[in-house]
Amino acid sequence: MLEIRGLRKTFGAGKVALDGVSFAVPAGQMFGFVGANGAGKTTTMRIVMGVLQADEGEVIWNGRALTFAERRTFGYMPEERGLYQKMRVGEQIDYFGRLHGLGAGAVGKARDALIGRLGLTERVNDTVESLSLGNQQRVQLAVALIHDPELLILDEPFSGLDPIAVDVLAEVLHERARGGVPVIFSSHQLELVERLCDAVGIVSAGRMVASGTVEELRDAEGRRLRVVVRDPKSGWADGLPGELSKDGDRDVLTVVGGDDQAVLRRAVEAGHVESFGVERPTLVEIFREAVA
Amino acid sequence: MSGLLMVAGREIRTQVRTRAFVISLLVSALLTGGIAFAPKWFDGPDEYNLGRVGGQELAIQALAPDAKITWKTYPDEGAATTAVLDGDVDVAVVDSKRVLTNGEIDDELGLLLQSANREAQIGAAGVTVTPLEMRSVGADTRYESARQGIATVVVLLLFFMIMSSVMVVAMGVVEEKGSRIVEILLISIRPWQLLGGKIFGLGVVGFINLTAVVAAGLVGAYLSGFATDFPPGMAGIVVSAVAWWILGYAFFAALAGSLASLVSRQEEVGNVLQPMMLLFLISYGVSFFASASPDHPVAEILSFVPPFSSMIMPVRVAASEVAVWEVLLSGGLMVVAVAATLMVGGRVYERAVLRTGRRLKVSEVLRTK
Numbered sequence: 001m002l003e004i005r006g007l008r009k010t011f012g013a014g015k016v017a018l019d020g021v022s023f024a025v026p027a028g029q030m031f032g033f034v035g036a037n038g039a040g041k042t043t044t045m046r047i048v049m050g051v052l053q054a055d056e057g058e059v060i061w062n063g064r065a066l067t068f069a070e071r072r073t074f075g076y077m078p079e080e081r082g083l084y085q086k087m088r089v090g091e092q093i094d095y096f097g098r099l100h101g102l103g104a105g106a107v108g109k110a111r112d113a114l115i116g117r118l119g120l121t122e123r124v125n126d127t128v129e130s131l132s133l134g135n136q137q138r139v140q141l142a143v144a145l146i147h148d149p150e151l152l153i154l155d156e157p158f159s160g161l162d163p164i165a166v167d168v169l170a171e172v173l174h175e176r177a178r179g180g181v182p183v184i185f186s187s188h189q190l191e192l193v194e195r196l197c198d199a200v201g202i203v204s205a206g207r208m209v210a211s212g213t214v215e216e217l218r219d220a221e222g223r224r225l226r227v228v229v230r231d232p233k234s235g236w237a238d239g240l241p242g243e244l245s246k247d248g249d250r251d252v253l254t255v256v257g258g259d260d261q262a263v264l265r266r267a268v269e270a271g272h273v274e275s276f277g278v279e280r281p282t283l284v285e286i287f288r289e290a291v292a
Numbered sequence: 293m294s295g296l297l298m299v300a301g302r303e304i305r306t307q308v309r310t311r312a313f314v315i316s317l318l319v320s321a322l323l324t325g326g327i328a329f330a331p332k333w334f335d336g337p338d339e340y341n342l343g344r345v346g347g348q349e350l351a352i353q354a355l356a357p358d359a360k361i362t363w364k365t366y367p368d369e370g371a372a373t374t375a376v377l378d379g380d381v382d383v384a385v386v387d388s389k390r391v392l393t394n395g396e397i398d399d400e401l402g403l404l405l406q407s408a409n410r411e412a413q414i415g416a417a418g419v420t421v422t423p424l425e426m427r428s429v430g431a432d433t434r435y436e437s438a439r440q441g442i443a444t445v446v447v448l449l450l451f452f453m454i455m456s457s458v459m460v461v462a463m464g465v466v467e468e469k470g471s472r473i474v475e476i477l478l479i480s481i482r483p484w485q486l487l488g489g490k491i492f493g494l495g496v497v498g499f500i501n502l503t504a505v506v507a508a509g510l511v512g513a514y515l516s517g518f519a520t521d522f523p524p525g526m527a528g529i530v531v532s533a534v535a536w537w538i539l540g541y542a543f544f545a546a547l548a549g550s551l552a553s554l555v556s557r558q559e560e561v562g563n564v565l566q567p568m569m570l571l572f573l574i575s576y577g578v579s580f581f582a583s584a585s586p587d588h589p590v591a592e593i594l595s596f597v598p599p600f601s602s603m604i605m606p607v608r609v610a611a612s613e614v615a616v617w618e619v620l621l622s623g624g625l626m627v628v629a630v631a632a633t634l635m636v637g638g639r640v641y642e643r644a645v646l647r648t649g650r651r652l653k654v655s656e657v658l659r660t661k
Contacts, residue, residue: 051475051646072480082473087306098298099480143476 007057019206032197033186075149085129100147154185194283204291236270295481299489325512343381347388350408435523443583443611457498462552483642540602550637579603586611598629
């Protein structure tokens with residue numbers, strides 16, 4: 001289990017990047033890290049990986065402060081991809097595996113399994129620079145996974161991938177999570193995060209503004225009613241809570257909380273009720289609400 | 293240590309396998325071998341083709357034992373004149389009285405002909421001339437010009453071989469920093485292993501280059517016969533040049549690696565290396581000067597001051613006789629300087645290499661943790 005406690009980081013010229021970020025990712029959890037550009041996702045990840053030093057706060061791994069030796073077992077995919085452009089794919093993956101302490105035999109086996117899984121078998125002897133960006137990203141992922149990491153931190157792993165590659169990557173990450181590895185990744189593709197993740201953390205301006213499972217976040221948002229009335233009497237919704245919008249000859253009323261039966265009675269009196277139901281907010285809506 | 297060796301192994305494999313490495317190795321080896329061989333082509337023994345009409349052949353072979361002399365006879369002066377004008381012979385001697393030349397005569401050939409003629413006439417008069425005996429009462433200067441030539445070669449060799457390897461270190465550091473590979477590398481290894489492995493690995497590559505060039509030069513020198521002019525202690529000169537290359541490379545590579553870690557883009561490498569280049573060019577300039585004046589006080593003093601000593605001392609060793617204690621003292625000081633540079637440079641590298649973006653200053657890097 002990885003715990004982040006009260007991380008603070010200020011860059012030169014007083015720019016506050018992190019203002020007390022805390023969250024925890026237990027074994028086997030897929031944690032989606034979302035937030036606007038510059039919110040602090042990358043900075044947090046870089047601190048966990050030791051690329052940056054926090055001004056304050058701790059990174060706790062299995063109950064104790066994270067050490068270099070433990071971090072060596074982590075897999076990391078940085079936001080700005082880094083590979084040796086002129087090195088061949090297979091050799092590159094091997095090299096990082098060896099640096100992580102794998103023997104020659106183990107590294108060969110792990111590499112063959114990974115490149116097969118990621119569809120790189122035919123490119124194994126090509127130099128990285130000759131690959132498409134999508135394939136380079138697969139190599140980057142292979143580099144992060146080669147030593148069978150005990151924790152995965154991936155900064156925007158899905159950006160720039162085609163839908164097939166997205167599915168492959170999602171499946172690979174799920175496998176690792178099922179194997180008990182905490183997986184943390186950031187993404188701007190909120191539908192994807194909603195689909196894949198067990199838990200989500202939303203950062204805004206260096207603070208964790210919401211975190212928990214998607215269900216918990218939805219519950220926290222409150223129940224939301226949506227009523228569609230055709231040819232309503234004008235002014236029927238006066239005095240009711242919520243937002244009224246027009247869609248042709250229909251009125252759409254969205255109400256958070258409140259007395260649903262009272263709303264229904266007023267709608268029936270007002271006109272022809274086409275739909276009436278409790279809506280579950282999407283992650284996009286939760287996100288907008290949280291960072292607003 | 294194993295992390296360092298893995299990094300070194302990658303550097304060696306990557307470099308040795310490139311076509312550029314193989315080509316530059318071949319070209320530099322051929323070039324050095326060729327230069328060592330060159331004296332044979334440009335500076336071979338004199339060769340004279342002489343024509344004769346009547347009279348006796350002048351005994352100039354005895355006066356110039358190394359020269360290759362060929363005589364041709366012509367029936368009359370007209371034929372000899374044509375031969376001179378056509379360049380079939382350099383000059384033609386007519387009846388042991390006149391010499392036909394095409395324009396000015398070669399000075400040395402003129403002297404030889406006059407002397408031979410004089411001896412022939414004196415000999416004909418029954419007088420025997422005893423040649424003067426030459427005896428040097430000064431220092432043995434037989435090898436002076438050879439030593440200077442070798443010292444010049446040592447200067448150029450150290451200059452190119454140190455600089456080329458050092459630049460590869462600097463570029464490699466920036467490649468890893470700029471592309472953020474370093475962020476992944478430093479999860480599994482320490483900064484000193486990464487920088488140390490790079491310096492060590494590229495040092496091995498540079499050493500292979502140096503050995504090939506030195507070997508090619510020596511083989512060329514032996515094949516061309518130039519090696520017979522080698523001064524005594526040539527092996528010592530070669531060993532010292534190679535040993536000083538190692539020290540000089542280690543010093544400048546550590547300096548270049550740490551300075552390069554301050555920038556994130558290849559375009560900035562030249563700029564950030566300027567202080568190092570200044571030190572290096574001073575070393576080069578003074579060592580060039582020392583190859584001609586190895587006993588000048590400036591050369592003598594700076595041959596003890598690191599890092600200048602790394603280029604000046606081997607040049608002094610080649611150009612003149614240097615006491616063993618002087619070499620050992622200078623070497624010891626250089627080793628200390630290398631160790632200090634590795635330590636301070638390693639610290640700069642460790643703190644700067646993850647801070648991508650704008651160019652950093654050494655002072656701010658050392659101040660902050």
